[in-house]
Amino acid sequence: xxxxxxxxxxxxxxxxxxxxxxxxxxxxxxxxxxxxxxxxxxxxxxxxxxxxxxxxxxxxxxxxxxxxxxxxxxxxxxxxxxxxxxxxxxxxxxxxxxxxxxxxxxxxxxxxxxxxxxxxxxxxxxxxxxxxxxxxxxxxxxxxxxxxxxxxxxxxxxxxxxxxxxxxxxxxxxxxxxxxxxxxxxxxxxxxxxxxxxxxxxxxxxxxxxxxxxxxxxxxxxxxxxxxxxxxxxxxxxxxxxxxxxxxxxxxxxxxxxxxxxxxxxxxxxxxxxxxxxxxxxxxxxxxxxxxxxxxxxxxxxxxxxxxxxxxxxxxxxxxxxxxxxxxxxxxxxxxxxxxxxxxxxxxxxxxxxxxxxxxxxxxxxxxxxxxxxxxxxxxxxxxxxxxxxxxxxxxxxxxxxxxxxxxxxxxxxxxxxxxxxxxxxxxxxxxxxxxxxxxxxxxxxxxxxxxxxxxxxxxxxxxx
Amino acid sequence: xxxxxxxxxxxxxxxxxxxxxxxxxxxxxxxxxxxxxxxxxxxxxxxxxxxxxxxxxxxxxxxxxxxxxxxxxxxxxxxxxxxxxxxxxxxxxxxxxxxxxxxxxxxxxxxxxxxxxxxxxxxxxxxxxxxxxxxxxxxxxxxxxxxxxxxxxxxxxxxxxxxxxxxxxxxxxxxxxxxxxxxxxxxxxxxxxxxxxxxxxxxxxxxxxxxxxxxxxxxxxxxxxxxxxxxxxxxxxxxxxxxxxxxxxxxxxxxxxxxxxxxxxxxxxxxxxxxxxxxxxxxxxxxxxxxxxxxxxxxxxxxxxxxxxxxxxxxxxxxxxxxxxxxxxxxxxxxxxxxxxxxxxxxxxxxxxxxxxxxxxxxxxxxxxxxxxxxxxxxxxxxxxxxxxxxxxxxxxxxxxxxxxxxxxxxxxxxxxxxxxxxxxxxxxxxxxxxxxxxxxxxxxxxxxxxxxxxxxxxxxxxxx
Numbered sequence: 013x014x015x016x017x018x019x020x021x022x023x024x025x026x027x028x029x030x031x032x033x034x035x036x037x038x039x040x041x042x043x044x045x046x047x048x049x050x051x052x053x054x055x056x057x058x059x060x061x062x063x064x065x066x067x068x069x070x071x072x073x074x075x076x077x078x079x080x081x082x083x084x085x086x087x088x089x090x091x092x093x094x095x096x097x098x099x100x101x102x103x104x105x106x107x108x109x110x111x112x113x114x115x116x117x118x119x120x121x122x123x124x125x126x127x128x129x130x131x132x133x134x135x136x137x138x139x140x141x142x143x144x145x146x147x148x149x150x151x152x153x154x155x156x157x158x159x160x161x162x163x164x165x166x167x168x169x170x171x172x173x174x175x176x177x178x179x180x181x182x183x184x185x186x187x188x189x190x191x192x193x194x195x196x197x198x199x200x201x202x203x204x205x206x207x208x209x210x211x212x213x214x215x216x217x218x219x220x221x222x223x224x225x226x227x228x229x230x231x232x233x234x235x236x237x238x239x240x241x242x243x244x245x246x247x248x249x250x251x252x253x254x255x256x257x258x259x260x261x262x263x264x265x266x267x268x269x270x271x272x273x274x275x276x277x278x279x280x281x282x283x284x285x286x287x288x289x290x291x292x293x294x295x296x297x298x299x300x301x302x303x304x305x306x307x308x309x310x311x312x313x314x315x316x317x318x319x320x321x322x323x324x325x326x327x328x329x330x331x332x333x334x335x336x337x338x339x340x341x342x343x344x345x346x347x348x349x350x351x352x353x354x355x356x357x358x359x360x361x362x363x364x365x366x367x368x369x370x371x372x373x374x375x376x377x378x379x380x381x382x383x384x385x386x387x388x389x390x391x392x393x394x395x396x397x398x399x400x401x402x403x404x405x406x407x408x409x410x411x412x413x414x415x416x417x418x419x420x421x422x423x424x425x426x427x428x429x430x431x432x433x434x435x436x437x438x439x440x441x442x443x444x445x446x447x448x449x450x451x452x453x454x455x456x457x458x459x460x461x462x463x464x465x466x467x468x469x470x471x472x473x474x475x476x477x
Numbered sequence: 478x479x480x481x482x483x484x485x486x487x488x489x490x491x492x493x494x495x496x497x498x499x500x501x502x503x504x505x506x507x508x509x510x511x512x513x514x515x516x517x518x519x520x521x522x523x524x525x526x527x528x529x530x531x532x533x534x535x536x537x538x539x540x541x542x543x544x545x546x547x548x549x550x551x552x553x554x555x556x557x558x559x560x561x562x563x564x565x566x567x568x569x570x571x572x573x574x575x576x577x578x579x580x581x582x583x584x585x586x587x588x589x590x591x592x593x594x595x596x597x598x599x600x601x602x603x604x605x606x607x608x609x610x611x612x613x614x615x616x617x618x619x620x621x622x623x624x625x626x627x628x629x630x631x632x633x634x635x636x637x638x639x640x641x642x643x644x645x646x647x648x649x650x651x652x653x654x655x656x657x658x659x660x661x662x663x664x665x666x667x668x669x670x671x672x673x674x675x676x677x678x679x680x681x682x683x684x685x686x687x688x689x690x691x692x693x694x695x696x697x698x699x700x701x702x703x704x705x706x707x708x709x710x711x712x713x714x715x716x717x718x719x720x721x722x723x724x725x726x727x728x729x730x731x732x733x734x735x736x737x738x739x740x741x742x743x744x745x746x747x748x749x750x751x752x753x754x755x756x757x758x759x760x761x762x763x764x765x766x767x768x769x770x771x772x773x774x775x776x777x778x779x780x781x782x783x784x785x786x787x788x789x790x791x792x793x794x795x796x797x798x799x800x801x802x803x804x805x806x807x808x809x810x811x812x813x814x815x816x817x818x819x820x821x822x823x824x825x826x827x828x829x830x831x832x833x834x835x836x837x838x839x840x841x842x843x844x845x846x847x848x849x850x851x852x853x854x855x856x857x858x859x860x861x862x863x864x865x866x867x868x869x870x871x872x873x874x875x876x877x878x879x880x881x882x883x884x885x886x887x888x889x890x891x892x893x894x895x896x897x898x899x900x901x902x903x904x905x906x907x908x909x910x911x912x913x914x915x916x917x918x919x920x921x922x923x924x925x926x927x928x929x930x931x932x933x934x935x936x937x938x939x940x941x942x
Contacts, residue, residue, distance in 0.1 A: 045796030107794050109697065176796050203702075217701065221797030229761035232574065232912035234605075236682065236812055236882040237668075239784035240776035243764030246785035246807075250718040253711070296694035298837025299708030311705035319704035320711035320791070321800050327787030327808050329572050331510025331641050332686030332844070334810055335786050335911050342711075343792050345799055347701055372763025379797070417701040446800050447697035 014159050016469045022154045023461050030461070031123060031133075031454060033063070034146045037103070038121045038135040044079055044104030045176030053079045053172050056103045060145075060170055067153040069168060074188070078180035079104060079172030083191060086166040095475050096165040098197040098431070099152075100421055101145025102174035105137035106446045113448035123454060131454040138452040139443035144200045145170060147438060147457065151464030163468035167194055171421065174201070177221055178420035179381050185424045195432070195475075196394040197425050198467075202437030205286075205411040207456065210402035210463065213435040214390055215313055215414035216422055218348030220357050220382035221321075223341060224365055226252070229372045231338040232326075238336050243373050245340035246325045252368045253342060256318050260304035263318050265364045271351030275306075275314045283309045286411065294442045313414025317347045318361075346382075347416055354382030383420035388433055397474050398434050401467030405459055438463070479624050481934045487619045488926050495926070496588060496598075496919060498528070499611045502568070503586045503600040509544055509569030510641030518544045518637050521568045525610075525635055532618040534633060539653070543645035544569060544637030548656060551631040560940050561630040563662040563896070564617075565886055566610025567639035570602035571911045578913035588919060596919040603917040604908035609665045610635060612903060612922065616929030628933035632659055636886065639666070642686055643885035644846050650889045660897070660940075661859040662890050663932075667902030670751075670876040672921065675867035675928065678900040679855055680778055680879035681887055683813030685822050685847035686786075688806060689830055691717070694837045696803040697791075703801050708838050710805035711790045717833045718807060721783050725769035728783050730829045736816030740771075740779045748774045751876065759907050778879025782812045783826075811847075812881055819847030848885035853898055862939050863899050866932030870924055903928070 023030075042056035057073050057080050064071035064084040071084035082103070108118045116134035123133050148168075155163050169192065173179065185192060205211040228243040235244075258264050275283075287309055302311045311317075325340025327333040346357050362377055369375055389395055390412055402410040425431040438460035444450045488495075507521035522538050522545050529536035529549040536549035547568070573583045581599035588598050613633070620628050634657065638644065650657060670676040693708040700709075723729050740748075752774055767776045776782075790805025792798040811822050827842055834840055854860055855877055867875040890896040903925035909915045 045794070045798065106798060106800075107796070109792075109794075109798075109800070113696070175798075219701065219799075221799075223797075229763055231578070231909070233760060234882065234906075234911045235784040235786055235810060236684065237777065237880065237906060237910075238760065238762075238765075239782045239810075239812060240780055240881055241765045241767050241773045242760060242762050243766075244785055246788050247718065247722075247766075248764070250715040250785070250788075253715040254719040257712075295698060295703065295707060296837060297703075297707050298694055299713070299835035300703075300706045301708075301712075301835075302706050308706045312702065315705055317704045319700040319799075319801060320709055320715070321700055321798055322792030322794075322802070323711050323715075323788050323790045323805065324793055325788045326785070327574075328789055329510070329574075329787075331572070332688075332808065332810065333510065333571060333574075333640075333786055333911070334684075334686075334784075335571075335574070336784060337787070338912075340788065343797065345700060345704075345797065347704060370764035370766075372761060415702065416705060417699065441699075441702060444696070445702075446699045446798070447803075 014163070014469065014472065016465060019154050019158045019465050020462055022158050023150065023458070023465065026154065027458055030150050031457065034143060035121045035133060037142050037146070038133070038137050039119050041119045042104050042137070042172070043107050044173045045107065053104060057082050057172060060103055063149060064168060067149070068156050069166065074184070076180035076184045081172065081184055082170040083188070084168040085191070086162045094164045095196070095471060096167065096194040098167040098169060098192060098194040099148045100169050100171070100197055100199045100201070101148070102141050102171040102201060103145065104172045104175050105140070106175045108136050109448065116449055132451045134449055134451040136450055138450050139439040140445040140450065141174070141201050143452045143457055144437050144439060147460035148198065148200055148464050150461045151468070155465060155468060163472060167192065174419070177219070177381060178383070181420055181424055185428060189429060192425070192429060192431070197431050197433045199419055199422055199433050199435040200437055201419050202415060202435045203439050203441065204437065205413060207440060208406065209408050209411060210406045211411040211413045212395060212398055213415050214388045214412050216386045216435065217416050217418050218352060218354060218382065218384040219418035219420070220346040220348065220354045220379070222346070222358060222361060222377065222379040223343050225339050225341040225376040227339045227374045227376065233336040235334045235336040242336055243370060244336055245373070246337060248370060248373060249325065249340040249342055252365055253320060255368065261301045262303060263316070265360045267356060267360045268316065270356065271353065272316055273350045275310055280310065283307070283313070312416045314349055316349045316352055319345050319347065321345055347418070349385045352384065354384060358382065383418055383423050386422045386426055388426065388435065392432055393475055394432060394434050394471070397470035398436060398467050401470040402436070402463055405463045405466045479628070479934065479937065481930060484619050484623045484930050485927055487623050488615065488923065488930065491619065492923055495615050496922065499608060500586045500598060502611070503598070503602050503607050504584050506584045507569050507602070507637065508572050509638045510572065518569060522547050522637060525568055528614060529633055532614070533621050534631065541645035541649045546637065546649055547635040548653070549633040550656070551627045559629045560661070560936060561632065561659040563632040563634060563657060563659040564613045565634050565636070565662055565664045565666070566613070567606050567636040567666060568610065569637045569640050570605070571640045573601050574913065581914055597916045599914055599916040601915055603915050604904040605910040605915065606639070606666050608917045608922055608925070609902050609904060612925035613663065613665055613929050615926045616933070620930060620933060628937060632657065639884070642684070642846055643848070646885055646889055650893060654894060657890070657894060657896070662896050662898045664884055664887055664898050664900040665902055666884050667880060667900045668904050668906065669902065670878060672905060673871065674873050674876060675871045676876040676878045677860060677863055678880050679853045679877050681851045681900065682881050682883050683817060683819060683847065683849040684883035684885070685811040685813065685819045685844070687811070687823060687826060687842065687844040688808050690804055690806040690841040692804045692839045692841065698801040700799045700801040707801055708835060709801055710838070711802060713835060713838060714790065714805040714807055717830055718785060720833065726766045727768060728781070730825045732821060732825045733781065735821065736818065737781055738815045740775055745775065748772070748778070777881045779814055781814050781817055784810050784812065786810055812883070814850045817849065819849060823847065848883055848888050851887045851891055853891065853900065857897055858940055859897060859899050859936070862935035863901060863932050866935040867901070867928055870928045870931045
């Protein structure tokens with residue numbers, strides 16, 4: 013039997029070194045959706061390949077049509093039949109947006125002891141998702157170092173374009189079907205329930221990104237001369253965005269709710285029990301519009317949404333400028349549930365915009381692909397092992413939860429390859445994910461690493477044993 | 478009697494030199510509403526001072542709280558009682574906006590012979606308003622050079638912040654009441670009726686610029702997690718902008734129409750006669766919304782408007798980014814008519830926004846000042862002299878027209894100092910004013926210069942004589 017206490021002690025003893033390495037990874041600007049082939053992406057991939065090799069995995073960088081995947085596996089050829097576990101993380105990060113909004117430099121992380129006693133490090137990717145992938149890499153390292161073998165057959169897959177929609181993932185999975193076969197895929201890119209309570213995410217929304225530009229028949233005009241009579245793309249775009257929702261917060265795009273199922277009563281019942289203490293609501297939700305007839309958790313986990321992520325048009329400068337702009341652009345995303353189809357959602361939105369377009373104006377759309385929603389198992393042996401392992405480390409039960417976030421891979425693995433996925437993560441809404449001053453704290457990092465060791469132990473007891 | 482033909486011939490003979498000088502002025506980037514004290518502003522002021530001095534005016538650069546005014550006058554002490562004429566122009570220009578939209582570099586003008594046979598020069602300020610002020614400077618130069626004296630007592634006033642709202646103009650006018658006293662002020666910052674038909678502008682709208690920023694209670698959030706429940710400033714701002722107008726295109730801001738008078742029947746009659754051949758409609762107006770019950774010219778010249786000049790929020794980058802932005806900003810301008818008061822319009826808009834603001838969100842406004850509308854004389858002796866002079870040069874009558882544009886100075890001079898203003902200009906809607914590839918053509922420049930000589934002659938005949 014493995015000596016799990018020794019493995020946990022090794023994690024604690026090695027913790028400073030481990031954090032230092034993680035900060036090195038965070039300092040690499042692996043932004044995925046700016047310039048393709050951005051050097052940060054490649055540097056991060058090489059850095060990870062070298063770490064995975066160092067702990068005894070056979071690692072390689074695999075080119076795709078987009079950013080490369082780092083794929084690693086434990087040595088083959090063991091005579092003993094063991095479960096094969098896949099670990100997924102992503103090493104790419106969101107753009108930093110407006111640098112002026114960051115108090116801490118996004119790619120120069122260091123650990124800061126803060127007034128509340130926590131030790132935090134700040135940086136783009138600090139929580140989403142470099143700390144996350146680091147939890148299982150460090151857990152595997154420690155286990156291997158104490159036990160001289162891995163706890164099971166291991167595959168590690170680290171993606172480089174999760175934050176830009178995982179466009180080349182389907183082709184990659186198709187091409188590597190064999191390498192990716194496994195008994196369970198642990199997808200480490202999700203939230204806890206609260207800083208002290210772990211969670212397993214069993215529902216993920218789908219995602220479609222779309223950009224729409226309204227063009228007037230003229231380029232920029234003098235707004236004094238023509239404001240009273242000529243098309244104003246900002247006004248047209250505002251009207252289009254406004255009319256997407258009715259007064260009850262429902263989406264008016266034709267066919268939008270095709271494939272959406274009502275939330276089962278037992279789930280509603282269970283979620284209503286969670287509604288009060290959700291750490292999800294650490295953020296201030298006043299001013300927000302929740303679809304009528306649904307609680308906040310129901311809307312977040314099981315209702316489809318249209319979100320406006322960006323808008324741009326006309327004068328962007330500091331002073332007043334009397335311009336009637338020639339165009340205005342909005343960036344939207346659609347979060348899908350149940351059987352909503354990304355292609356149909358995109359087509360429905362485009363038809364909606366075209367139906368609202370004034371004569372003489374034109375529209376340009378940009379966007380393709382997207383991922384459907386996924387509902388995962390609540391009660392497989394791997395979910396049970398994960399739930400028990402998490403409960404042991406955090407000394408409180410793991411919540412089975414949903415999320416509004418999307419992980420395109422989960423759909424691919426579960427629907428296309430038939431692999432069971434268990435989605436676990438250790439980040440929190442308060443970590444400023446996708447926002448300025450994204451951060452993470454060392455306590456959760458340490459307990460996240462330890463959680464995997466507990467889960468390995470449960471798997472050995474329940475499944476391999 | 479002056480030998481007007483000789484003056485006109487001197488203009489024609491000197492034309493190449495004159496264009497070369499004008500291009501020099503256009504090449505100075507005197508953008509007024511970016512960084513205060515931008516070096517281009519000062520360079521342009523010094524350049525103009527030197528030109529005005531060279532033709533025999535006594536010129537100086539006068540500091541204000543904003544950008545300096547170049548003020549010049551003809552030598553005092555003539556024994557003969559002559560009318561005193563003020564010429565106004567502005568040497569500042571609009572920002573260039575997105576440089577990628579320019580085919581021609583905005584500050585490197587040169588004359589291009591184009592396929593339609595016209596000779597055009599491109600650049601920011603080419604039409605609005607460096608060519609304009611150049612018409613009267615060159616006309617004064619030629620007259621003085623042939624006649625050895627100016628055609629009347631002359632004051633030239635060149636402003637440096639017209640494009641940013643003329644904030645320091647009231648104080649300047651107050652401080653220089655005496656210098657600015659005159660029998661008539663020719664305001665050279667307006668449009669012709671068509672490339673072949675001149676115009677005198679007798680109605681100008683007022684102008685108020687305003688910036689509004691909607692702030693959610695949180696900074697940027699992950700839109701997947703919170704899109705369903707948290708405030709989205711882009712959505713809120715879109716709703717606010719949409720609700721400004723009702724279905725008839727009327728503004729719903731309380732008190733907005735206070736002080737607006739119905740258009741007199743005789744004016745409506747006259748304007749309807751102009752409606753068909755207006756060069757104003759060279760631009761494509763399809764998709765535009767004209768207030769119900771008004772023709773296009775009526776709306777442009779005599780109905781107040783709210784125009785959206787810019788909008789910014791959330792993701793501005795090339796790729797998709799799942800952000801629920803912490804704020805969104807719109808830039809608006811209000812074009813006023815009749816007795817609408819700038820302060821009340823601004824206050825009414827702010828109250829309107831606040832009334833639509835969801836609980837928990839906040840709003841920031843930026844903007845002050847503004848100018849009311851002005852209606853000028855149709856039938857004074859100076860208007861008659863100008864109309865006759867223009868008609869002689871262009872061989873067709875001058876149209877008495879309105880404009881949606883604002884010239885804050887006109888209000889100041891006419892209402893505060895009691896000076897008669899006559900607004901004349903030689904630019905056209907097709908000149909891409911305030912837009913990329915702003916341009917002007919040499920034929921209109923030459924005839925613009927010559928127009929002033931004709932007007933001087935008429936004044937001498939009708940008023941001085």
